[in-house]
Amino acid sequence: MPKARKKTSEWLAPSACRELEPGLGGIxxxxxxxxxxxxxxxxADPATLAAAAERLRGTILKVFAWMRVxxxxxxxxxxxxxxxxxxxxxxxxxxxLAGADSDFPMLVQLxxxxxxxxxxx
Numbered sequence: 001m002p003k004a005r006k007k008t009s010e011w012l013a014p015s016a017c018r019e020l021e022p023g024l025g026g027i028x029x030x031x032x033x034x035x036x037x038x039x040x041x042x043x044a045d046p047a048t049l050a051a052a053a054e055r056l057r058g059t060i061l062k063v064f065a066w067m068r069v070x071x072x073x074x075x076x077x078x079x080x081x082x083x084x085x086x087x088x089x090x091x092x093x094x095x096x097l098a099g100a101d102s103d104f105p106m107l108v109q110l111x112x113x114x115x116x117x118x119x120x121x
Contacts, residue, residue: 067093071106074113083117090114 032042074089090110097107 067096067106071109078113078117087117 074086077086100107
């Protein structure tokens with residue numbers, strides 16, 4: 001018997017994300033006010049935001065898949081000695097992940113790769 005689909009408002013739960021894309025997890029927070037920045041979105045409606053996130057789910061997963069392909073390409077370039085291409089792709093990925101948590105797996109891998117390249121130089 002097929003598994004029942006989760007409610008649209010739960011799609012960002014880490015277990016639901018792992019179901020769609022292994023290693024991917026997320027938590028959504030609706031923040032209306034920040035102590036330092038003041039009002040951000042005082043009129044934000046969590047249900048509306050969850051519906052918008054649900055509509056974007058496919059796009060988000062495609063972006064992560066594209067990023068993984070680019071990361072693998074950089075690894076292949078490194079193996080065959082195309083260091084300039086490797087550095088260009090890894091810099092692009094680091095730029096795209098500038099807002100990610102420091103323990104985001106792809107970002108950690110990119111940092112390790114950069115450290116190894118510096119140590120080898």
